[in-house]
Amino acid sequence: xxxxxxxxxxxxxxxxxxxxxxxxxxxxxxxxxxxxxxxxxxxxxxxxxxxxxxxxxxxxxxxxxxxxxxxxxxxxxxxxxxxxxxxxxxxxxxxxxxxxxxxxxxxxxxxxxxxxxxxxxxxxxxxxxxxxxxxxxxxxxxxxxxxxxxxxxxxxxxxxxxxxxxxxxxxxxxxxxxxxxxxxxxxxxxxxxxxxxxxxxxxxxxxxxxxxxxxxxxxxxxxxxxxxxxxxxxxxxxxxxxxxxxxxxxxxxxxxxxxxxxxxxxxxxxxxxxxxxxxxxxxxxxxxxxxxxx
Amino acid sequence: xxxxxxxxxxxxxxxxxxxxxxxxxxxxxxxxxxxxxxxxxxxxxxxxxxxxxxxxxxxxxxxxxxxxxxxxxxxxxxxxxxxxxxxxxxxxxxxxxxxxxxxxxxxxxxxxxxxxxxxxxxxxxxxxxxxxxxxxxxxxxxxxxxxxxxxxxxxxxxxxxxxxxxxxxxxxxxxxxxxxxxxxxxxxxxxxxxxxxxxxxxxxxxxxxxxxxxxxxxxxxxxxxxxxxxxxxxxxxxxxxxxxxxxxxxxxxxxxxxxxxxxxxxxxxxxxxxxxxxxxxxxxxxxxxxxxxxxxxxxxxxxxxxxxxxxxxxxxxxxxxxxxxxxxxxxxxxxxxxxxxxxxxxxxxxxxxxxxxxxxxxxxxxxxxxxxxxxxxxxxxxxxxxxxxxxxxxxxxxxxxxxx
Numbered sequence: 001x002x003x004x005x006x007x008x009x010x011x012x013x014x015x016x017x018x019x020x021x022x023x024x025x026x027x028x029x030x031x032x033x034x035x036x037x038x039x040x041x042x043x044x045x046x047x048x049x050x051x052x053x054x055x056x057x058x059x060x061x062x063x064x065x066x067x068x069x070x071x072x073x074x075x076x077x078x079x080x081x082x083x084x085x086x087x088x089x090x091x092x093x094x095x096x097x098x099x100x101x102x103x104x105x106x107x108x109x110x111x112x113x114x115x116x117x118x119x120x121x122x123x124x125x126x127x128x129x130x131x132x133x134x135x136x137x138x139x140x141x142x143x144x145x146x147x148x149x150x151x152x153x154x155x156x157x158x159x160x161x162x163x164x165x166x167x168x169x170x171x172x173x174x175x176x177x178x179x180x181x182x183x184x185x186x187x188x189x190x191x192x193x194x195x196x197x198x199x200x201x202x203x204x205x206x207x208x209x210x211x212x213x214x215x216x217x218x219x220x221x222x223x224x225x226x227x228x229x230x231x232x233x234x235x236x237x238x239x240x241x242x243x244x245x246x247x248x249x250x251x252x253x254x255x256x257x258x259x260x261x262x263x264x265x266x267x268x269x270x271x272x273x274x275x276x277x278x279x280x281x282x283x284x285x286x287x288x289x290x291x292x293x294x
Numbered sequence: 295x296x297x298x299x300x301x302x303x304x305x306x307x308x309x310x311x312x313x314x315x316x317x318x319x320x321x322x323x324x325x326x327x328x329x330x331x332x333x334x335x336x337x338x339x340x341x342x343x344x345x346x347x348x349x350x351x352x353x354x355x356x357x358x359x360x361x362x363x364x365x366x367x368x369x370x371x372x373x374x375x376x377x378x379x380x381x382x383x384x385x386x387x388x389x390x391x392x393x394x395x396x397x398x399x400x401x402x403x404x405x406x407x408x409x410x411x412x413x414x415x416x417x418x419x420x421x422x423x424x425x426x427x428x429x430x431x432x433x434x435x436x437x438x439x440x441x442x443x444x445x446x447x448x449x450x451x452x453x454x455x456x457x458x459x460x461x462x463x464x465x466x467x468x469x470x471x472x473x474x475x476x477x478x479x480x481x482x483x484x485x486x487x488x489x490x491x492x493x494x495x496x497x498x499x500x501x502x503x504x505x506x507x508x509x510x511x512x513x514x515x516x517x518x519x520x521x522x523x524x525x526x527x528x529x530x531x532x533x534x535x536x537x538x539x540x541x542x543x544x545x546x547x548x549x550x551x552x553x554x555x556x557x558x559x560x561x562x563x564x565x566x567x568x569x570x571x572x573x574x575x576x577x578x579x580x581x582x583x584x585x586x587x588x589x590x591x592x593x594x595x596x597x598x599x600x601x602x603x604x605x606x607x608x609x610x611x612x613x614x615x616x617x618x619x620x621x622x623x624x625x626x627x628x629x630x631x632x633x634x635x636x637x638x639x640x641x642x643x644x645x646x647x648x649x650x651x652x653x654x655x656x657x658x659x660x661x662x663x664x665x666x667x668x669x670x671x672x673x674x675x676x677x678x679x680x681x682x683x684x685x686x687x688x689x690x691x692x693x694x695x696x697x698x
Contacts, residue, residue, distance in 0.1 A: 010512040017505045127558075130536070137538050143508060144538040219501040220529070263505045267494065 013143035014264045015257055020149045020218075022256015023156035024211055028229065029236040029248040030160055031207035034167070037243035038180045038200050041091060042099060044106040047230025048113040049205045051223060052079050053212025055117065058128050058221040068131035068217075075213050076206035083205030087198050110226070117223035128216040152214055159210070160249040167245055176200060235278040241291020251289065323364045323621050325351070325608060326391040328381060328406065329421055331370035334499050334525030335398045337554035339421050339600045343396045344368045345592045346601040350608035360616050367391065371402050373498065378402040379409055386413045392621045393418055393611060396604055400424035400471035407436045415623035418611055420603030423523070423550060424474040425686060428650040432693035435623050437630060439651045440603035441572050443475040444686040446549055449570030449655050449679055451482035454517060454547050462547075463515035464493035465506055465530060467522035475521040475549055491515045500526060503533045511539060523550040528558050535563055552598040556672045561663040564672070568659050572684075573599035573639060574673050577656070580638035596670040606637040607651075643681060648693040655684035 028050060035043045056078055057071040066074065086109065094101045134148035167173035179186045179193045187193045212225075219225055233252075240251030255274050262270045281289060327347050329339040344366065351364045367389070371378035378397070385391035386409070394410060397403045398421025407427060410417040417436040419427060425442040462483050466472040472495070480490050492513045494506045507530070510518045518539065520530050527548055534546055548555075551569040575585035575596050584605070588597045614629040615621055631645045635653075643653040658673040666672060688696060 007512060010509065013508045013512065014505055017508060020504070021502075127532075137536065139538070144511070144542065146536040148536075149504070220525075222501070225501070260505065264509075267505075271497075 009142040011261075011264060014260045016140075016143060016145060016260075017149075018257045018260020018263070019153055019253065020256070021259060022253040023153050024215060024229065024252075025233055025236050025256050026160050026249050026252025027156050027211040027214075028208060028233040029240065029252045030163055030245065031204040031211075032233060032237050033240070033243065033245055033248035034163070034207070035201055035204035036237070037245065038167075038176050039197055040099060040102075040180070041201070042103040042106065043201075043204065044103060044230070045086070045109045045113070046106075046204075046208050046233065047226030048110040049079055049083065049208040049226075050212040050215070050229065051117065051226035052082070052113065053209030054128070054216040054221045054225060055121075055212075055223075056209070057213040057216050058126055061128065068213075071213050072210070076210045079209035079212075080202040080206030084198055084202040086205075087201040091201070092194070092198075110230075114223055114227060121223055126221040128221050130217040148217055152218070155214065156211075159207070160252075163207070164245050164249060232274055235274050237288075239274075239278050239281045239288055241288025243292070244288065244290040247288060247290025320390055321363060322390070323362055323393075323612070323615055324389070324391045325364065325366050325611075326382075326385045326389075326394045327366065327368040327396050327604065328371050328378060328385075328394050328402075329368075329396040329398050330373050331368070333373055335373065335421070335523065337558070338524055338552045338598045339396050339398050339604070341368075342588075342592050342595065342597065342601045343421075343604045346588065346597065346604040347395060347608055349588065349591065350605045351612070354609055354612045358613075358616070360612070362612065362616060364612065371397070371399070373399045373402065375401045375405040379405045382406050382409045383413075386410075386415055392416070392623070393626075395419075395608060396421045396600065398422055398600065399469075400427075400474060401469050403427060404431055404470060407431060407433050410623065411435045413623070416611070416627050418607045420607055421600050423471045425478060425691070426470075426474060428646075428648040429686075429691035429693055432648045432691070432695055434649075434695060435627050436649050437607065437627060437645060437651065438649050439607045440599060441570075441655070442650075442685070443471070443478045445572075445655055445684050446475060446570050447478035447482045448686075449657055449684065450547060450549055450568060451479045452486060453568060453570075453657050453677070455483055455486040455488045459517035459545065459547065460488045461515045462488060462490045462517045462519050463510045463513040464490065464519045464521050465503070465510055466493055466495050467498050467526055468495035469498055471523070472521045476519075479519055479521065479549060496522070496526070498526070501529065503530050504537065507534055507537050507539060511537065511542065511544070515544065517545055517547050519547045519549055521549050524552075524555065527551060528555055531559055531563060531567075552600065553596060553670065553672065554598050556660055557595075557670065561661060561666055561672065564660045565662045566660060568657065568676065570655050570657055570679075571599045572653060572655050573597075573602040574656065574658065574675075575602075575670065576673070577675075584638055602639045606635075606639045609637050610635050646688055648688060648691060648696055650685055650688075650691075652681045652685055654681045655679040 032043060032046050035041050053075050056075045060066040060071055090105055130148045134151055137144045137146040175191055179196055183193045236251050236255055237248055240247035259270055262273045327344050329343055330336050331340050347366045351366060369381045382394060393416045394406055395418045397406050397419050400422045403419055403422030407417050411433045419438050420440040423443050425444040427438045464476050466476045483490060494509050496506050520527050531546060548567045548569045556564045575581055585597050610630055614626050614633060618625055618629040635643045640653045643651060645651045656675055657677040659676050660672055661674055
């Protein structure tokens with residue numbers, strides 16, 4: 001059976017690959033959206049923190065022998081802790097100022113982190129083996145899906161939905177959202193707002209690091225992996241709406257699918273299609289597809 | 295971020311007759327090793343080529359007691375033609391470099407060839423693949439020493455088609471090298487009665503080949519030809535294993551594979567790969583002896599054919615400089631073509647009028663893990679293609695310097 005001249009097998013295969021890419025876009029844009037939506041910080045360091053997650057996983061395997069599963073738990077905590085330190089020492093001073101100062105600071109941090117790692121490790125990637133539990137693949141009929149990539153899709157869906165649920169449907173999330181709207185009032189009710197802000201930033205960073213650990217077996221662990229993906233993730237967040245959690249998740253998966261489709265019909269455009277969509281969305285609905293005008 | 299230039303001063307015997315050096319510009323022969331020092335091709339040439347160059351200079355001066363003063367410098371072109379051209383210009387104009395060696399990444403090699411021609415220096419290429427360097431883009435200042443896409447296509451392509459690989463799908467690196475290799479291999483496949491069912495182009499230094507491999511699977515071609523190299527080839531082969539390509543009945547043809555690639559893949563994944571090279575450390579006593587010395591100077595890593603090529607071409611270059619008593623690029627290139635070559639790594643050979651060095655090519659197959667006696671014992675020799683058949687005939691290249 002052919003759809004638009006492409007055999008349906010090839011089409012579904014590419015869509016599935018697109019979903020895998022979309023999982024990473026969703027995870028990363030979720031972290032960015034949480035940080036921006038709740039804290040009004042544009043976190044350009046996000047790509048570098050994603051790279052840090054992958055590197056910590058690689059280094060802990062090389063030197064400490066910690067396997068993938070341990071890294072999945074430990075790495076986000078470690079990198080999240082560095083996020084907390086960054087927030088306490090540097091970002092907290094910039095809240096009273098214009099957004100742009102936060103952007104410049106995080107951008108500068110990203111350049112430093114990436115530069116240090118590239119100096120140390122070179123720009124080609126380091127291998128990270130797929131955990132043996134996920135070795136091999138499943139024959140789905142229309143394609144052969146490596147088990148590990150299937151796990152990535154499932155895991156990111158679960159994490160994204162869990163995060164959305166916590167923020168939008170629980171009391172903790174309600175405090176967070178209220179604290180963004182009116183911090184002094186929430187603080188007057190006895191909630192420790194600065195600590196919540198710090199932990200939220202740490203959480204967003206931990207999400208990025210988690211994405212990095214999951215990405216390590218698929219893409220190589222390279223100092224430049226954050227640079228390549230952060231631009232796309234920003235486009236995803238802008239399209240989805242800068243403050244909307246669900247918007248980031250849906251747009252992440254959706255744009256992954258669209259990129260996959262483009263690779264089938266016109267591969268040369270696959271790098272740029274997301275930005276074309278971003279331009280269109282900005283022209284028609286500047287707040288983003290799911291965003292609300294603030 | 296440009297890498298800083300590394301300078302090595304080779305040993306120099308005290309000059310006896312200063313008059314004999316009057317025609318060598320500023321009295322020093324300066325050789326620049328320009329390649330990918332940190333990216334996907336850095337294991338094939340990279341810092342190892344610098345080691346090979348330094349060895350060549352030391353060995354030559356010791357063996358011939360020549361009075362030449364020789365210096366070796368190195369730089370990273372990052373696989374970008376603009377970066378490479380800038381370094382070349384700076385080297386030629388302000389740093390008095392006389393010869394540029396290695397230069398993998400065909401797009402950079404073509405750019406360097408042009409700059410070298412404009413400045414009247416010499417470009418001793420061992421790293422790049424495109425056969426256009428001695429074809430449409432041939433130059434009186436360029437020597438293409440080691441291999442090219444025509445030789446690879448002819449060696450590997452013919453062998454694979456003859457063993458039943460009648461339908462092909464190409465996975466091609468989207469720049470000059472990939473296009474040239476794909477073009478030359480397609481010509482060989484169709485000449486031998488095979489069919490090309492499709493092709494897909496991927497950006498240089500791609501990390502994720504999943505969607506391209508999927509298209510290759512969907513084509514149901516018997517052979518997936520990998521018209522890429524270095525890190526790209528390693529990733530393609532690793533990910534092909536993940537997607538069950540070989541289990542599904544298709545085979546991978548590595549059109550350009552080097553020893554460091556096989557080392558990075560491991561025999562488990564690389565076994566059975568068939569490809570063509572022009573040097574292997576275990577071919578004969580001379581290659582073995584040299585390779586062990588090289589490994590001792592390069593952290594235990596055995597040489598790729600590129601690094602061996604750097605050693606051999608510099609040896610021949612220095613012989614030509616001594617014989618012609620000048621380091622003028624155009625004159626030396628002509629001298630190198632005049633003199634037959636003889637070195638411990640490639641044996642006896644010649645350099646043609648179009649700049650093409652001629653030597654035999656070898657068809658290798660990667661051993662199974664059980665057949666290997668130790669690290670770097672990876673190849674078994676399947677066939678030797680004699681020198682007069684290995685490379686494109688002189689009159690088929692469209693080289694403007696060759697009269698038909």
